[in-house]
Amino acid sequence: MSLPSANATSHPGSLTSIHDISLDGITRLLALTDRLVAEPHRERVKHLDGRKVALLFYESSTRTRTSFELAAKSLGAMTTLVSDKSSSIEKGESLHDTGVTLRALGAECIILRSNYSGAPEVLARSTGLPVLNAGDGMHEHPSQALLDLRTMLTRLGLSQQLTPTTMAGKTVVITGDIRHSRVARSNAILLPKLGARVIFCGPTELCPKEALDISHGVEIERDFEKALRQADVAMMLRIQRERLAGLDIDSAEYIAGYQLNEQRLRAHAPKALVMHPGPMVRGLEIDSAAADGPQSAIEEQVAHGLAVRMALLHRALLGEANA
């Protein structure tokens, strides 16, 4: 078997940006997710029996890595982890060369997390293999947007047969460090395609006006409570203290302005679905009562993540036609 050329265009099973998958494609993916979830374990492991999946993690992430790894193993695939913590990523070796090496070792799909925006594009072009973006720099986290979508559709009782009006009339408020968040970007690109309104909320330093351009149907609201009153979904983003330190805001101020806590939730959004991509900084962007309360879907998001990633791996390795 000849290896695909280094200049091959991206594999159709790749998912480097949420732009890369159509509504029809997502509809099929969600249906596949349901089928895979419903299957008994001994049936499920046959799908990717003996297939080889490489997890290439230049940036550590217990949650996303474990989710992808368990998804691959649930379908019977063999996985190997190459991380910056191991010695496997040769010092100074280019992403191109690492990708080509993994391909030569038999990897049939690469899951990549990188601190460089756009890295999956380089890897996909270099290897011609399906590449799943597990988060690139400050750019995107498309599998997160898909798991968030499945969570929302389930909890809001919406149809999985997606159309441009599936989420018409629904408002998703995304609050926090929009500037650095790939979760915010992927969700803000995807949700308006389903007719949802997306409101970005946060102080200027974390939520710059340039963000408006990311998609039609995106708005910015600085007043968190005003945003919450419109929210069907309140999606909170992680705040990294070290980022606050460099900016013109302090934790106390941020908590006062933007923390999702029990009182705020009860007063302004008693019915909104509460979401968070994790890991949470309890007591900063969200308090425990909000995170663990009945409105919270945070734990379900994790389960949906595993399910959706099984479907993504199935799509990557067995093709759209079989998916």
Place this chain on the structure above:
Amino acid sequence: MSAILLRGGRVIDPTSGANDFADVLLENGVIREVNYTTRSGELDAFAADMGAEVLDCTGCIVAPGIIDAHVHLREPGQTHKETIATGTQSAVAGGVTTVVAMPNTTPVTDSVALLQFVQSVQRDPSARVLAMPAATVGSMGGELTDYAALAEAGAIGFTDDGKPVLADEVMKHALIAAAKLALPISQHAEDTRMTVGASMNFGPVAFRLGLRGMPIEAESSIVERDIRLLEEIERETKLRPHLHVQHVSTGKALAAIRDAKSRGLHVTCEVAPHHIAFTDEAIAGDAAQRSRRYDTHFKMNPPLRSRAEVDACIAAVLDGTVDIIATDHAPHAHHEKNVEFERAPNGITGLETSLGASLRILHREHGMGLVDVLALMTSAPAEKLHLPRLGYDVGRIQTGAFADVMVFDVAAEWTYDVRTTRSKSRNTPFDGAPMLGKVKFTLVHGEVKYRA
């Protein structure tokens, strides 16, 4: 040395404004005669006597060779990207007969010995190689290089291109030292304190792509600072320093330059073809600009800007604020560019696409006169860089001038194919781009260095 007759072409000489049919006879590296005539052939017998080769220029423009004030030849030290030989072969393929080599080589061209190396005929240049050595030792922005000795050895100006001379005091001293020699300081205007970790233009596209952006003020604030220094120096001394601003890419910097010129300060500037050809949307993957997402062939510094800034650059070319077109030809090997966008080096090649892109954009799309576009690339760089005074009679088609000439078919519409390049590197955003005007012959010092 041989003689050559350029027969049957239309001569455009921006210096004199001539734009008419003429035969041009070259002998011993200079222009012997320019015979404007309605009927070609009056020089034939003369040329035959001299045993001149006759080049058929029918249907073509005969113009001064292009003078590119901003070129990276990568030698010494980075010959896997380019050499003086390959870079100048690429130059003549684009009608460029004189290049000004930038000093960010390895090591940095900051001494007489290194300057002499770059200018040496042993490097087998196909075009004239002039050089601007470093403004500061190692281009570290601290101690000035030996301007007098470098000027004596042939420097035509000083620059730390690739980075700015950031410290006010150092820049002031550089302008004063260069002014004493009547040479320019050529400034890469970028306040690097405002561009840490940034890899493209600041704005909505950078946000979408999750890339840190360079604000336009990073460029304009240095230009404004340098202009203040010029005023200060003129006020405090009898000197009249010359600031040349490289690859300007923002309306704000151009406004500052326009204003400084109106106040009589000695400021010149250049714009690169890619900054008027592409916008930062290209980095998001734009079919109209033939780019892929995170396409490193569209990564350069200064970066591609928004439509508004591109339009401001074009307007500044049209209104005369921009003095010259220069390419910032910056070759990089494939493996160097084939990395994550933020890790890729800045720069693109440009010598072979300068004429075709400039004519297409400025002449065809914006109605700028052909003579005016050619002036920006030939006579103006000669004049603004004081080349005649320095002993280089280039940039004009007149008796006695150096026989540095390009002959091109102005009507030819073609598509650039990087696989044909003579550069060692292929990092161009113009691959597949439409071009107007195709070079047929390039002559340097009276010798044919390129034939299509």
